[in-house]
Amino acid sequence: xxxxxxxxxxxxxxxxxxxxxxxxxxxxxxxxxxxxxxxxxxxxxxxxxxxxxxxxxxxxxxxxxxxxxxxxxxxxxxxxxxxxxxxxxxxxxxxxxxxxxxxxxxxxxxxxxxxxxxxxxxxxxxxxxxxxxxxxxxxxxxxxxxxxxxxxxxxxxxxxxxxxxxxxxxxxxxxxxxxxxxxxxxxxxxxxxxxxxxxxxxxxxxxxxxxxxxxxxxxxxxxxxxxxxxxxxxxxxxxxxxxxxxxxxxxxxxxxxxxxxxxxxxxxxxxxxxxxxxxxxxxxxxxxxxxxxxxxxxxxxxxxxxxxxxxxxx
Amino acid sequence: xxxxxxxxxxxxxxxxxxxxxxxxxxxxxxxxxxxxxxxxxxxxxxxxxxxxxxxxxxxxxxxxxxxxxxxxxxxxxxxxxxxxxxxxxxxxxxxxxxxxxxxxxxxxxxxxxxxxxxxxxxxxxxxxxxxxxxxxxxxxxxxxxxxxxxxxxxxxxxxxxxxxxxxxxxxxxxxxxxxxxxxxxxxxxxxxxxxxxxxxxxxxxxxxxxxxxxxxxxxxxxxxxxxxxxxxxxxxxxxxxxxxxxxxxxxxxxxxxxxxxxxxxxxxxxxxxxxxxxxxxxxxxxxxxxxxxxxxxxxxxxxxxxxxxxxxxxxxxxxxxxxxxxxxxxxxxxxxxxxxxxxxxxxxxxxxxxxxxxxxxxxxxxxxxxxxxxxxxxxxxxxxxxxxxxxxxxxxxxxxxxxxxxxxxxxxxxxxxxxxxxxxxxxxxxxxxxxxxxxxxxxxxxxxxxxxxxxxxxxxxxxxxxxxxxxxxxxxxxxxxxxxxxxxxxxxxxxxxxxxxxxxxxxxxxxxxxxxxxxxxxxxxxxxxxxxxxxxxxxxxxxxxxxxxxxxxxxxxxxxxxxxxxxxxxxxxxxxxxxxxxxxxxxxxxxxxxxxxxxxxxxxxxxxxxxxxxxxxxxxx
Numbered sequence: 001x002x003x004x005x006x007x008x009x010x011x012x013x014x015x016x017x018x019x020x021x022x023x024x025x026x027x028x029x030x031x032x033x034x035x036x037x038x039x040x041x042x043x044x045x046x047x048x049x050x051x052x053x054x055x056x057x058x059x060x061x062x063x064x065x066x067x068x069x070x071x072x073x074x075x076x077x078x079x080x081x082x083x084x085x086x087x088x089x090x091x092x093x094x095x096x097x098x099x100x101x102x103x104x105x106x107x108x109x110x111x112x113x114x115x116x117x118x119x120x121x122x123x124x125x126x127x128x129x130x131x132x133x134x135x136x137x138x139x140x141x142x143x144x145x146x147x148x149x150x151x152x153x154x155x156x157x158x159x160x161x162x163x164x165x166x167x168x169x170x171x172x173x174x175x176x177x178x179x180x181x182x183x184x185x186x187x188x189x190x191x192x193x194x195x196x197x198x199x200x201x202x203x204x205x206x207x208x209x210x211x212x213x214x215x216x217x218x219x220x221x222x223x224x225x226x227x228x229x230x231x232x233x234x235x236x237x238x239x240x241x242x243x244x245x246x247x248x249x250x251x252x253x254x255x256x257x258x259x260x261x262x263x264x265x266x267x268x269x270x271x272x273x274x275x276x277x278x279x280x281x282x283x284x285x286x287x288x289x290x291x292x293x294x295x296x297x298x299x300x301x302x303x304x305x306x307x308x309x310x311x312x313x314x
Numbered sequence: 315x316x317x318x319x320x321x322x323x324x325x326x327x328x329x330x331x332x333x334x335x336x337x338x339x340x341x342x343x344x345x346x347x348x349x350x351x352x353x354x355x356x357x358x359x360x361x362x363x364x365x366x367x368x369x370x371x372x373x374x375x376x377x378x379x380x381x382x383x384x385x386x387x388x389x390x391x392x393x394x395x396x397x398x399x400x401x402x403x404x405x406x407x408x409x410x411x412x413x414x415x416x417x418x419x420x421x422x423x424x425x426x427x428x429x430x431x432x433x434x435x436x437x438x439x440x441x442x443x444x445x446x447x448x449x450x451x452x453x454x455x456x457x458x459x460x461x462x463x464x465x466x467x468x469x470x471x472x473x474x475x476x477x478x479x480x481x482x483x484x485x486x487x488x489x490x491x492x493x494x495x496x497x498x499x500x501x502x503x504x505x506x507x508x509x510x511x512x513x514x515x516x517x518x519x520x521x522x523x524x525x526x527x528x529x530x531x532x533x534x535x536x537x538x539x540x541x542x543x544x545x546x547x548x549x550x551x552x553x554x555x556x557x558x559x560x561x562x563x564x565x566x567x568x569x570x571x572x573x574x575x576x577x578x579x580x581x582x583x584x585x586x587x588x589x590x591x592x593x594x595x596x597x598x599x600x601x602x603x604x605x606x607x608x609x610x611x612x613x614x615x616x617x618x619x620x621x622x623x624x625x626x627x628x629x630x631x632x633x634x635x636x637x638x639x640x641x642x643x644x645x646x647x648x649x650x651x652x653x654x655x656x657x658x659x660x661x662x663x664x665x666x667x668x669x670x671x672x673x674x675x676x677x678x679x680x681x682x683x684x685x686x687x688x689x690x691x692x693x694x695x696x697x698x699x700x701x702x703x704x705x706x707x708x709x710x711x712x713x714x715x716x717x718x719x720x721x722x723x724x725x726x727x728x729x730x731x732x733x734x735x736x737x738x739x740x741x742x743x744x745x746x747x748x749x750x751x752x753x754x755x756x757x758x759x760x761x762x763x764x765x766x767x768x769x770x771x772x773x774x775x776x777x778x779x780x781x782x783x784x785x786x787x788x789x790x791x792x793x794x795x796x797x798x799x800x801x802x803x804x805x806x807x808x809x810x811x812x813x814x815x816x817x818x819x820x821x822x823x824x825x826x827x828x829x830x831x832x833x834x835x836x837x838x839x840x841x842x843x844x845x846x847x848x849x850x851x852x853x854x855x856x857x858x859x860x861x862x863x864x865x866x867x868x869x870x871x872x873x874x875x876x877x878x879x880x881x882x883x884x885x886x887x888x889x890x891x892x893x894x895x896x897x898x899x900x901x902x903x904x905x906x907x908x909x910x911x912x913x914x915x916x917x918x919x920x921x922x923x924x925x926x927x928x929x930x931x932x933x934x935x
Binding site for chain 2: 015018019026029030031037124125137138140141142143145146149150152153157158209210211212214215216217218219220221222223225229230233234237244245248249251252253255256259260270271273274275277279282285286289290293294297307308309310
């Protein structure tokens, strides 16, 4: 197992390196000068020159990259032009809310997806299967932020079951933290759940009609054991392999869902930074989310290795 | 936000049949209600978008200061926005925005993605290795993030939005194009070893592009839906077109601000997005199904029908004349003669040591149109304790279906229509799953053909044996493991303690098949069914496994049904042999009699077609 983790970590390093090069080169893609873009049309040439010097645009790119990357390794992502704060501090403030809602969304997606997939995959062609599978088609199409809007309108604004401002930090009050996360996680997890449900259903149908299923059935293994132990574990192999992509999508969508629930996450930070062209913060957010996706994929791949013996390095 | 579409490479129709395929595809498309719904929704949407100025009661940005933020009124059926802008008109113009942005961005995604995919797939080698790794790395960037970055760099506007969303999806097109190009290229190399450079390129693209059209259409439809979702999300955040441009996402942004006082404001634009995305997704599914020839309507189709040939011509008589086999005493094929001791009639007394007693078993497959295909026709068989009955026949003769009927494992859509199956005198036909479970493992066990596929690939061999053992006996984990070790030892697996913790892929075919036999024996069955159990093994391994079977029969005294198409296997192991042809029992006889003096023309033809059959009989006799 240690070998698998080491191997996967080894792959993650070049991936992070390439991503950071891409992120670094963002400022070079801005038409004209990014400094002028940030300061607006009324900026004086002196101010522009000052900001350009601050961004290091007056020096050769390679020299700047080495410096930028070195700072990155020490956790220094530069300073926000709008907030005047270190980008790292801004990210640290916003990360808890994003991590919470993404974790909640992943849990909802997995529970709904695997649950619905196993339910439908063990009774293909029945009315129950068609109803639930029809539901997943809807789940794929529903815009997550609209679902969130409906959920808050009904449960927070109209019924008052949950507070309208949902966010409480985990450290302040764990129970309130969880209560506040219920609706955002639901809104975020439904589409991912629908994708996983469809894949799980197909994989479950395959694994329940595979020759080994016949072998075990004929040998007298009860259907319940058959589903719970053999069907699900075999079905998870193809499902897990494609789950990483689903979670990358989910992290992106959390930026939109966040707005509906007024969560103080990376999304609102990104939004103000995109509008204000605050490039150091944009770079920071992209780096953090990419790292998050890479870490989640790492965990998924390790789980994949735990489930599928042939994926472990020999 | 994007829906991953996993396309089965086998779903693609070959280039040659493309023209005919399109016509067929259209006919199939029409038979799918969900696709029809999708086409109607998309058509309505296009009409609304094009005719927006005619349909909308007001200009979308026209203000009405007498009725700001009104609820639904006669003048404004959906109410108004902050400055009294008519929401119905905004909804109608929003369709235009959605379609233009989504259509444009999918076009951009294709224009960027398809050439990348073509280059990677065609060039191969280092191009492909580096390019594919690049695509993998791009996976770490959530799609929406790409959109954010593009807008951060270039500012807001129609062109930027289209580019931003296009970049979100272009990698998917690149990946798909690469996969298809690669497949076609490989195919070409298999077909013709060397082709000149220019011709190769022509052939590759002549071959690739038609094959690409279908999957591209599917992807494009699905991504149109996804692009509309992304556009709505970006507009909702205020990053879409200008604030004065009507869009569904922008309307939802306004609705979010008025959740408390105008809760219904979110309904219409949300439903519009939902319906549109749903329609494009269903359209994609519909095109995919139509291209692959899969049908979504109609009743559950029997899984085996595709592989079945109707059990009509050629008849036995035709086979006889065609092959003009040697000893063919009878002109007309008849069901195996009753009273010969092999096929019991109802009035014949059943010997006490009969384990399996099949009478007049008829197995049919249901067709979607309600008719049936008969797979096995009125077959009667009887197997006694300690006896090995061979069930001999070519593929499609119904021998495996007969075994599956005995086991109660017939695939969906296939059923035992008539006849009885008795195990130790207990009727199995018509038994519930629960009743069947009582005899599975203890009454009968089965070993199927493919050694590796017979075992769950993600569980250790020990785990599988233990689960089977504990299904029959209330054993502790430790005891079950000890018993599992005994079983492995019994079937001739060495080093059992280590082997118990290994996975099936670590076993050779012969060893895996021994494990499958151990699983079948775990419940100590009275009847063991071997369904082509040795067919996938090489000859040496095959005879070792058959020796094991003979040895187990002698030691445990079970009855065995050995289903095979291999005359050698039948001759080597069986006491009696039943010959099946096109679902009918042709002949049942003692093995020596059958091989020496076949009573039926088909049997004789079968024997004549097998060069070593005579030799095997001599060995036995």
